[in-house]
Amino acid sequence: MSKKTAAVLGAGSWGTVLATVLADNGFEVIIWARRESTVREINEQHRNSRYIPDVRLPRSVRATMSIQEAIRDREMVLFVIPSQSMREVARAAAPHLRKDALIVHASKGFELDSLKRMSEVLKEELPTALREKITVLSGPSHAEEVAKKSPTTVVVSSERQQTAEMAQSYLINPYFRVYTNPDMVGVEIGGSLKNIIALGAGLSDGLGFGDNAKAALVTRGLAEIARLGMAMGARPITFAGLAGVGDLVVTCTSRHSRNWRAGHMLSQGMTLDEVLERMGMVVEGVKTTRAAYRLARQYQVEMPITNELHAVLFDRKDPRQAVEDLMCRGKTNEMEEIVQGW
Numbered sequence: 496m497s498k499k500t501a502a503v504l505g506a507g508s509w510g511t512v513l514a515t516v517l518a519d520n521g522f523e524v525i526i527w528a529r530r531e532s533t534v535r536e537i538n539e540q541h542r543n544s545r546y547i548p549d550v551r552l553p554r555s556v557r558a559t560m561s562i563q564e565a566i567r568d569r570e571m572v573l574f575v576i577p578s579q580s581m582r583e584v585a586r587a588a589a590p591h592l593r594k595d596a597l598i599v600h601a602s603k604g605f606e607l608d609s610l611k612r613m614s615e616v617l618k619e620e621l622p623t624a625l626r627e628k629i630t631v632l633s634g635p636s637h638a639e640e641v642a643k644k645s646p647t648t649v650v651v652s653s654e655r656q657q658t659a660e661m662a663q664s665y666l667i668n669p670y671f672r673v674y675t676n677p678d679m680v681g682v683e684i685g686g687s688l689k690n691i692i693a694l695g696a697g698l699s700d701g702l703g704f705g706d707n708a709k710a711a712l713v714t715r716g717l718a719e720i721a722r723l724g725m726a727m728g729a730r731p732i733t734f735a736g737l738a739g740v741g742d743l744v745v746t747c748t749s750r751h752s753r754n755w756r757a758g759h760m761l762s763q764g765m766t767l768d769e770v771l772e773r774m775g776m777v778v779e780g781v782k783t784t785r786a787a788y789r790l791a792r793q794y795q796v797e798m799p800i801t802n803e804l805h806a807v808l809f810d811r812k813d814p815r816q817a818v819e820d821l822m823c824r825g826k827t828n829e830m831e832e833i834v835q836g837w
């Protein structure tokens with residue numbers, strides 16, 4: 496029987512590791528990369544040392560610089576591109592996709608200009624016939640740990656149950672457990688907004704605040720994620736799941752998190768530009784903070800942590816002052832959503 500085929504668009508840490516998951520699941524996988532050096536290294540040395548050092552890739556993972564070659568006739572196409580480049584890549588991919596391809600995106604963020612979710616961007620750019628084949632993959636999953644086959648749980652969501660279940664069956668294996676969830680809006684919003692709170696957690700740790708502060712950030716962060724998410728049409732229970740609290744916990748506590756690390760560097764006095772240059776990988780939380788700040792105004796919901804982080808990142812507010820301002824806000828009820836009628 497011939498092997499199933501997949502293309503992964505994006506040769507960063509997550510795209511490369513998802514390619515290895517699919518290879519372990521019996522797929523023949525091709526990664527589309529825009530750097531010639533990356534393509535050569537993957538094809539000749541079976542490595543991608545810039546983004547995921549110390550990981551040897553299976554031989555069934557190849558790379559190409561031609562998006563057409565990567566996508567042509569592939570049953571499954573994964574978009575694992577930083578969110579600000581998703582539209583450009585989707586537009587380039589669109590003419591080459593098989594009419595029945597399964598589309599999965601694993602990116603966490605909003606398009607800043609339009610404030611759209613990634614599946615909305617894909618819907619606009621891909622052929623109409625593929626709209627119901629668009630799926631999001633999210634959840635607590637640092638690439639470095641998946642590469643070591645450390646037990647990981649994620650969630651896939653799509654507008655059609657059958658599509659989500661197909662993605663689940665292609666991606667699941669004994670170290671990568673994939674759940675389905677019908678709430679695509681919630682899954683995309685949870686995975687995106689947690690990066691804002693992870694930046695805050697890195698700042699908090701870097702400033703020397705303790706576990707109480709971290710727990711406060713995670714819990715009150717989740718409250719504002721859910722508040723905006725519900726205003727945008729998400730189902731609240733999704734935020735108690737892998738794409739909500741699950742991803743929030745992992746990014747706020749893991750040394751692998753680029754968002755946490757960026758927040759930590761900021762706390763040490765580096766400028767945002769210096770931090771982003773030093774990181775050399777996407778820190779989605781920065782643009783997501785801008786997007787969420789605008790969305791909060793658009794949907795008229797309160798997001799105090801996001802507001803303070805916005806001021807720290809873009810107005811150079813002193814992070815200690817930001818924490819003080821958060822702690823000294825007017826008194827509120829913890830559960831504003833249920834307090835009416837008390």
Ligand SMILES: NC(=O)C1=CN([C@@H]2O[C@H](COP(=O)(O)OP(=O)(O)OC[C@H]3O[C@@H](n4cnc5c(N)ncnc54)[C@H](OP(=O)(O)O)[C@@H]3O)[C@@H](O)[C@H]2O)C=CC1
Binds near residue numbers: 505507530575577638
């Ligand atoms: N890393 C992780 O553990 C996880 C990441 N994610 C999400 O996955 C997405 C991708 O992240 P990740 O792989 O970590 O990012 P990285 O920063 O590791 O890599 C980004 C990759 O995208 C490529 N790229 C950027 N812009 C373009 C473009 N316009 N056209 C083609 N290729 C482009 C880069 O190419 P080049 O090298 O040429 O710049 C690079 O290969 C993000 O949204 C992230 O939040 C989700 C879960 C886990």
Ligand SMILES: O=C(CO)COP(=O)(O)O
Binds near residue numbers: 690693745751
């Ligand atoms: O989304 C992630 C893990 O689930 C990756 O987070 P970072 O981008 O902060 O590394």
